[in-house]
Structures are given as structure tokens and as C-alpha cells.
Amino acid sequence: MDTVYHSIIEALIFSSDEPIPSKMLIDAIKGLDGSDIAITTEDIEESVDSLNKRYDSESRSFSIVRLAGGYVFATKPEYAKYLGYLATEKSKRRLSAAALETLAIIAYKQPITKPEIESIRGVNSDSIIATLLEKTLVTITGRAEKIGRPLLYGTTDEFLKYFGLNKLSDLPKPREIEEILNDEDFIEQKRKLLMSEIEENIEKDIESGAGESQNQ
């Protein structure tokens, strides 16, 4: 096998969605360069071994490993602490889907109590609310005038800043989102309505031979 295929195999393993099996590597190469190219599973193995040797001698921080019947890149264990640090920092920084959901409920329904949030989400939300409080995206705004006087939650100025809003009423209305996103029927209806209106006007224009200034 031509050594030019080392790099191609490397690129394929690098960009694959899943650990990539030898067969797929061979398919891709034969699919493009012709099925008559002699390339076997053993060639792939040798190629990977030779790549790994290069990585070692060049002290790369990654290498190719075999996993689940395929090949995949892996960073070397000695760097794990740095990557772990980054992962931890990232998860601290990024809002989870659950947190975002809770934040959205609080933003749109505020002021709202914990039991109300939980009845909307259908799950206990203690720790998520705690996280949002810690990140100062929500705050306690008072107590509800009902039995047990539960705490009321609302969003903070930090929340507005984070989402680039001047005030709470700047939040996109659920109706607007619906309109923008998947309400194809709505858009179609609106268009038909507009069409017939415009057509009527034009017909009038044509009949009278002169366009009145409807556009100005």
C-alpha cells in the first residue's frame, strides 16, 4: 500500500463520527481511488501502527486506539488532568438543558413558587433552582400570599444582561416563536390572504388604467 494512504487513513479516523472500522476505511479509499487498489485490513493495521510510532517519536499528546471494532483518536492519559479541569470548568459555566428549562419557566411565569415550577416540569427542581440562584440568574423576589407562604422566584438584572435584553417584556413571546418556527400553515394562510388583497388592488389598478398611490 502506498504510504500516501497513511495520511488519508489518519484524516478518516480523525473526522469519523464513531470509532471507524477497517472495512469503512477500505471502502472510502476504494470508493474514490478505484476498487482495484490493493488494500487490506492488515494494511490498515500497519498504517495505524506506523502513525502511532510517528506520534510517539514526535511526542504528540494523542494517538489512535482500537475500540468497539474500530479506530478512534485518544489523548494520552498524562494530559487527563488538564482536560478534566476544562470539562469541569465548562460544565460549571454552561447551563444544562434542565437549568435552561427551569430558567425559561421562571422568566416567563415570574413571580413563581418552587411547587409551581415543579408541577410544570414534573420533576423535583431543588438543585437546579439552587444552581440558578448561585449563578445569580434568578433571585428570590418575595413570598406568595398562600398557605405556607412559599418563596417566589424571579429573574435578575444579570439575566437580562446575559440575554441582551433591556427589560423583561423584550423576551420573545411564545406566539412570536411559534410564528417564526414551525407554524407553516399560519405563514401559508397569511400569504394567501395577502395575495388576494394585492391581486384585487392590482385588478382595480389595471381596470382604471392608473395605479393609485397605494405604495407610497
Place this chain on the structure above:
Amino acid sequence: MDTVYHSIIEALIFSSDEPIPSKMLIDAIKGLDGSDIAITTEDIEESVDSLNKRYDSESRSFSIVRLAGGYVFATKPEYAKYLGYLATEKSKRRLSAAALETLAIIAYKQPITKPEIESIRGVNSDSIIATLLEKTLVTITGRAEKIGRPLLYGTTDEFLKYFGLNKLSDLPKPREIEEILNDEDFIEQKRKLLMSEIEENIEKDIESGAGESQNQ
């Protein structure tokens, strides 16, 4: 900066699923090895340059690129045909002319409202904007301070990544209207110029019969 950090920086960039900003790299290193370690954005830049030189001399199929304000590993264009062979149908689909046109307007005029986009394009743009939102190439950035308080749209980091840009100002500037009038042939010239500058590799690919998979 100690050259041992070259490998750590390499591992950190390699492990990140999204372009990782210098600051995050510095934070991870200082977070683990002590905040007194002298390491700057320039050190990171030098480190990345030196890593890329090594990859070139070792004929690696990938290198580190600057994208959307961060660093990320990416394959070199000459491997595109092999990688495209295995890519899913969905990822092969290009943006429509209408989507590109709308993106150009949003990118250059942001923050911009839907009516403003539609008045430039001359056509209803509901479904195009919905598509761009779903592809996370644009997002809602707030509301305009005008009657009806319409939603404002702007581009995302995904937009930068999709077009291979590090920052918004890397976008080609639209020509001034005067310039368009004065030089009708300029469009052709500019296209040729741009082609020869950044498309050298692609042209080679096209000549060799590659890069056709996108039309499948």
C-alpha cells in the same frame, strides 16, 4: 513559556469539541499549575504556530486553525474527497441562494429586524429565517426600540464556523453602491481574485475530479 506546554495546549485544543479561546487554554493551565505561571495569549499563538509547523513537516492531515474566536483542529482541504465520501447526506447539503443572501444581509446589517431584511430582499423571508434559526446560523439578539418592538436578528459562532471565519470583520465587505455603478466588470474581477487567493487547493481538487460529492 516552557515547551512542555506545547503538548498540553495541543491536548487541550484536540479535546475541545468547539473552537477553544486562548483565555480558556490559559485558565486551564494556570488553574492546575498555579496562577503564577507566566503564559500569555502571544505564548499560545507561538505555541500553535510551532505545532502547526511540526504537523506540516510531518505531513499530518490536520492542523490547528483559528475559527470563531478560538483554536480548533481541522483537516486539510486536500483530504475532502475521502472524508466527504463518508459524510452523511444531510451534511452534504449546501445553503440555498436565498439563505446565503439573507445571511449576507443579517451578517452585515446586524442587529436587523425581519421587515428590514424583507425590504432589502423584496420577498417574504419567514421560512428562510426559520431555517437559519434552526441551523443556529442566526439567533434572536433582542428587540428594536421602534414601533411594534420587532425582534432583532444577528449571526452566531456557528455562522463563523460554517464560513471558516475567525471574526465577523473577516467577512468580505459589500461594495458601496457608487462602486457598483462605476464598475460593472468588477464583480467578475473580484471573483477571479478571490478564487485565486483562497481557492487554489479547491481548484486542484476540482481538476482531479473531486469535490463533486456535494451535488449527489
Place this chain on the structure above:
Amino acid sequence: MYKIKLELFEGPLDLLLFFIKRDEIDIYDIPISKITSEFLEYVNLIKYLDLEIAGDFILMASTLMHIKVRLLLPREIDERGEEIDPRAELVSRLLEYKRFKEMSEDMSILEANQRKVFFRNNYLYDPVERPPELETLLRNVSVYDLAKVFKKVIENNKPIPVHEIKKIPVSIEDQINFINTRLESHSELHFLSIVDDIREKIRLVVTFIALLEMVKMGRLGIRISENFNDFILYKIQ
């Protein structure tokens, strides 16, 4: 045949630019009459073929007809005494649109270029979990802090007047069980969330003592919660 051709146009402005380029028209001197009749031919076709964009084409048709009429009338004069060309607004719209159409072509090249680039997808690494260290977690947490939070909770409960005197059956044992039960479903709990539902002062006091007892037995850890006057309890295995 026509449909295929029509789909090449993004909208009415695009179609007008096509006429202008094809006929090498001076954009500042558009023959409105000629272009309008040609435009209307397309509109008639589009009405039956492509509902999606027909409305916008019809709107442009009416704009063109309006300009045509205004051209026949005596010219309007602007504040500087200059004649207003009824076509001027359309021309500036066409030019503005043209700018972005050009830019979108540049972007299409960038897109094609970037589509040749692939990113690292799946990969492996062994994350090193950083075990929470008690020294770190309990740093700056003193008994004073505990007492302060506790006092705050008690004070917050003050507004509820109790008119009835009744014996409240509660023991430290009960409250240890109570805390344990709560901790079964959560690895961490905010102190406030445990005592939030407790209304009786005596039960609060007993719960707090139970909590201190559990810390003493080494079954419970405490750390301060940032930005909030509260603390977090967690199980020690």
C-alpha cells in the same frame, strides 16, 4: 420550462436585475414601460406556478405600474427645486439588493472552501474527577456562619402567628431520619430547602441539632453556598 427558469430568481428584485443585465440597461435610466410589460408576463406565469413568492412579485408589479403612471404626470419637485425621478427609489432598492447578492456570492465561495474542512469528531480521554476536598469545601465556614444562617431562617418564619398551643412530637432521632430520607434522593441539599416546609420553631431547632449531630458522627458534610445566605449539606459515604 418556465418554472425551472423562474426558480432561478430569488424574488422580484432579482428578476429586475436580470432584465437590466440582459438588456445592458443603464440602471439610472430604466425603460419602465418596457420592463413592466415583460415583468407582468412573468407574474402571470408565477401566479399559477409558485404561490410562495407570487405575492411579492405582484407587489412589485403594482409598484412598477405606479411608477409608470407617475412618469406620465408632470414631475414632482423636491425641496431643493430639483425634479424627482419616480424611478429613484426603485433604483436605490435594486442597488442595495445587488450589494448583498454579490456578497452572498463571496460567501458561497467561503462556504465551498469550508466544506472541504472536517473537524475532529469522536475521541477518547480519561477525565480525572477532582474529588471535593473537605478543607476546600469547609474553608471559611465557621459555627458562626451556621448560626447566622439558622437565625435568618428562624426570623423568616416569624410572620406566621401561632394561636393554638399544641404539643409537637419531635425528636432528634426523628429529624436525623428525616434528613437521611431527604438525602436519599439528593446527593446535595440546601439547608433552606430542608427547613423550608417546617413551620414550628421547636421542630426547626431540633432539626438543626440533628444536623449538627450528623456532622459530628461524620455522616454529613457542610459547605457554604456562594452568593446566597445558605449552606449545602452532602452525604459522606
